[in-house]
Amino acid sequence: MSKRKNYIKSCEISEVVTVRLGGFEQKILIEGKRKNLPVVLMLHGGPGSPVPFSVGGRGLFPEWTDKAITVCWDQLGCGINNHKLDDGFHIENFVEMTCELIEYIKLRFPENKLYLFGISWGSVLALGAAVRLPEKLDGALAYGQVLKNLFFNDEVARAFDNAPSKAKQTVKNILDRGSNCEYEILDKNLKQLYKLLTKYTNAYYNKNAKRAPIGKIVFGLLTSPDYSFKDFQAVMKNGYAHNTTLWKELLNIDLTPLLGKVQTKYMILQGETDIITSTAEILKTVDNCNNKNVAVKIINNSGHLPSSDAMDECSRTLLQPIG
Numbered sequence: 001m002s003k004r005k006n007y008i009k010s011c012e013i014s015e016v017v018t019v020r021l022g023g024f025e026q027k028i029l030i031e032g033k034r035k036n037l038p039v040v041l042m043l044h045g046g047p048g049s050p051v052p053f054s055v056g057g058r059g060l061f062p063e064w065t066d067k068a069i070t071v072c073w074d075q076l077g078c079g080i081n082n083h084k085l086d087d088g089f090h091i092e093n094f095v096e097m098t099c100e101l102i103e104y105i106k107l108r109f110p111e112n113k114l115y116l117f118g119i120s121w122g123s124v125l126a127l128g129a130a131v132r133l134p135e136k137l138d139g140a141l142a143y144g145q146v147l148k149n150l151f152f153n154d155e156v157a158r159a160f161d162n163a164p165s166k167a168k169q170t171v172k173n174i175l176d177r178g179s180n181c182e183y184e185i186l187d188k189n190l191k192q193l194y195k196l197l198t199k200y201t202n203a204y205y206n207k208n209a210k211r212a213p214i215g216k217i218v219f220g221l222l223t224s225p226d227y228s229f230k231d232f233q234a235v236m237k238n239g240y241a242h243n244t245t246l247w248k249e250l251l252n253i254d255l256t257p258l259l260g261k262v263q264t265k266y267m268i269l270q271g272e273t274d275i276i277t278s279t280a281e282i283l284k285t286v287d288n289c290n291n292k293n294v295a296v297k298i299i300n301n302s303g304h305l306p307s308s309d310a311m312d313e314c315s316r317t318l319l320q321p322i323g
Helices: 002-010 091-108 121-132 154-158 165-177 183-200 214-222 229-233 245-251 279-289 308-319
Strands: 013-021 024-032 039-043 069-073 114-119 139-143 266-271 294-299
Touching: 013 091, 024 091, 039 091, 039 121, 069 091, 091 114, 091 121, 091 245, 114 121, 114 308, 121 139, 121 266, 139 308, 154 165, 165 183, 183 245, 266 279, 266 308, 279 294, 294 308
Parallel strands: 039 069, 039 114, 114 139, 139 266, 266 294
Antiparallel strands: 013 024, 024 069
C-alpha cells in the first residue's frame, strides 16, 4: 500500500475528475509520471466490465503510466459510474460518449499525442471513434477486435468436435437458437456457452499461457483510494443487468465496412486461439479492406482474453513507439 501511495505522489498528474459525457456526469482517472507524455484512453471490455484499467486503478500500472498519461473511464453503468441502463441505451450512445471524452482530452492536453486502446467491447468504441475523429488521434490499438458473428459462428461449433456428446449437443442447441431469441433465453445461453468454451477450448483463456494477474488487480480495486465498496461491487454487478439492447446489437453487428474507412493508424492484436472474435475472420477482413492504415498481429498462446504475455505485447506495441 505504501509503495502504491508513494508512486501516486511521484506522478506529475494523478487525479480523478468529473466530465459530462452523454448528458451524465462521469468520473475518469488521469494518471501519468509526467504531464508531457502521450495520452492513452483506455476502453475496457464487457460491456460493463471495467477491468483491468478502471478509475479504481490509480497507482496500479506504473508500466503504463511511466510512459504515458492513461485516461481510465468506467463506462456509464459500471464501477464508479454505475447507473441503471434501460433499453434506451445503444452502442451508438457509447461511441458518442467516447468521442466526447476524446474532445475533452484534446482540450485538456492539446499538445500531447493521443492514442486509443480498446479491449473486446472496447474495440467497438475505439473503431467507431477512430473513424469519426481521425484528426484528433495519433493512432489506436485494439485487442480482441469485435467485427461480426460474435459467438455464433462455425468456428465455435467446430471447437466442440471432440467434447463430450452432452456438451456438444448443448452448444448445438444454443447456436441453433441463435442470437435473436428472447433476451432471458439468450442471457442464459451466453452464460452457459462461456462456461463450456472456458472448460473445453482455448477460446477465452489459452491454457498454455500464464494468465494476467487478475487477483492482484481485483485486490487493488478493493483497496483503491478512489473506490467505495459500492463502486467495487459495481465492477461485476451493475446497471448493465437491466439492459437488453446492447448485447442484441453486439451479437448482430458487422463493423467490416468501418475498417476500410479508418484514416489513422489502427493496429489489431488478436489472440491465436480466439474464435469468439474470430482471428481467421479478422485476418481475412484486414487483408480485403485494402487500407494501409489497418494492420493485424497474431499473439501466440492467447485467446479472447489477453494472457500475461499478450498484455505485455499490448504495452510494447503501443508504448514503445510513443514513449
